[in-house]
Amino acid sequence: MVKFQDAQLDRTFSALADPTRRALLARLEREDGLSVSELAKPFPVSLPAIMKHLDVLSDAGLLTRTKAGRTVSCHLIAEPMEEAMGWLARYQRFWTERLDALEALLEARRKGEG
Template sequence: MVKYSEARLDRIFSALSDRTRRGMLSRLSGKALSVSELAAPLKMSLPAAMKHLAVLSDAGLVKRHKTGRIVSCALDAAPMQQANEWLERYQRFWSASFDRLAAHLENELWPPPPPSNRASPSSAASPRHRRKSTPRGRKPST
């Protein structure tokens, strides 16, 4: 079993829990952006956007690089892999549980038919009665 750092996972999931931060990560998935470019479409002040970036940086999801006065941000998706591995463990648990439930319900609702030499058990219980055919053509009027 893989040992996860609980504090690190807490920071990752906390960072991913906010819609604004997920939006920032989505915008960074294509290319690095400056802080002002990243904050421009947001309906908040630049200091508020920088607080969101600080949370993402603390979780290790964003790397910052300063060139002169411009601070560029880039996505670092490696911590998301750790979170994904943690989630996959529970996904396997739920898949196995649902598979067992489906198998149980199939056996409960549709038990396998008992072994038989006949083609169909209902054919022996209800013999076929042949209907008499009517003569062709018009029926005589009475």
């Protein structure tokens, strides 16, 4: 009964369930390409702990790392969140009618772009 494709959703939601990881992503959203140690600096945990969080984010497909010399730059990949957002969108009708507004907007833009 459990669908195989849900594995990506599992990893995405699981990755987002930790406040440190959400903070890391939020940081990269504002300033992409930060190094591991720059990312780690604000947090009261050890560097290996941050490494593990980055590993989780990488495994969820939310992050890539590129090495240049001895420093490693981290880059956000937001796409997996789209699926998570799509899953949540189903429930939007329970708290707002904004779904219709969003769809109308998207429809209008789609037609506009031809």
